[in-house]
Amino acid sequence: MxxxxxxxxxxxxxxxxxxxxxxxxxxxxxxxxxxxxxxxxxxxxxxxxxxxSIDNILDVIVEQLFTEFESAYTHITRDLAPLAIIEGVSEAAYSFLKKDESKYKAVLKAVFQINVSRELTVPVFHTAQNNRTLFISAIRQLQNSGAMLPGLSPQLLAEQMLITQVMLLENWSAGVINLERFRLTSKFHFLLLIKAWASPELNIELQQKILEIQGSIEALMGSSDAQKRRPQATKTGQNKTIKTRSEKEVLSYEDRSLQKAGS
Missing domain, CATH: 1.10.10.60 (Homeodomain-like)
Structure with a gap:
């Protein structure tokens, strides 16, 4: 050069x-x-x-991001146990984003704001397709072993899991949830989707996993709520005053799912 x-x-x-x-x-x-x-x-x-243009610059940044993102999944192979593949997708995304959380959050937030993904660049498409392929492989393994009920389209379920991951990424980039909650909630919803078609034997295993994750999410939510409710001291001149903020609690889709997980 x-x-x-x-x-x-x-x-x-x-x-x-x-x-x-x-x-x-x-x-x-x-x-x-x-x-x-x-x-x-x-x-x-x-x-x-x-x-x-600025759009061209953002396209380059997005391509770089998703090229790096795709490399995070190279250790997840189709010969792994099905549930290890499904949970591995969540863990791989979490580990990658954790490396430079501020940078990736800012870039992804811009992606969702301007809807760059309306015309998928090659790296973005490859990352989405790679995750979809991993999900399909895991679902087919479960079907072939008799652990999932017949009649289910692996492609359709994999797409639902991919949509869930994208929605959670958007929530994380917007600051609605933190990265740990993204990790736990993505696994929670992936397993809930599998559970809907699981055999009685697999259902028992998934029930235990889901309840364990639910406990972790609730603990995380409780810790976050406690921090929000903690009074904050502020100075007015020489005097200290205590300021509290009242917030409306909104029952989200995830919270409703938490309530139903044990059913």
Whole structure:
């Protein structure tokens, strides 16, 4: 690579890093060509020449993200036990996002805000297809062993599991749930979907797993609620006053599922 090419590559990376920095600090609304150019220490003309529009820059960032994301699943192979595959998808996503939580949350939030996925780039498609293939493999293993009732479409159930994962990723990126709750809740819903078609024997095993996860989620929710209810001391002049905030409790789909899990 020539010095000129190295310089272009360096400036391109500066631009990409600048966009991620702005997304982390201020969100998608902060993105403008002038702000990005200023943060990247390049001219607006250079930005356009090297990367094009903001949409093009975001496409590159999304491709990089999902290329890295896809690599997180390489250790999950189809010869694993079915439930290990299903739970492994949740654990792999969690481990990957944990590496740079702030960065990935900011980028994914922008993805959902602008709906970049309406035209799936190759890495995004591969990641989704890879997860779907893993789910289908696990479901078919369970069917072939007689652990799941006949008549179920593995493809349809796998798509429902994939939709669940995407919805939870969106909730995490928006700050509705934290990363640990994403990990637990994705496994919780994956297993609930399998349980609906499980044989009596597998149903017993899943019941135990689901109740264990439910306990972990409830403990996590209880800890979070306790922190929200904790009075906060604020200073007014020289005096300290106690300020409390009342919040409306909304019974979410997940909470309703928690209540039904034992049934």
């Amino acid at each position: 020539s010095l000129r090419e190295k310089g272009k590559a360096r400036r391109k990376q500066q631009i990409l890093d600048a966009v991620v920095t702005l997304l982390q600090a201020e969100g998608f609304s902060a993105l403008s060509t002038s702000r990005i150019a200023e943060e990247a220490e390049v001219s607006v003309a250079t930005l356009y020449n090297l990367m094009g």
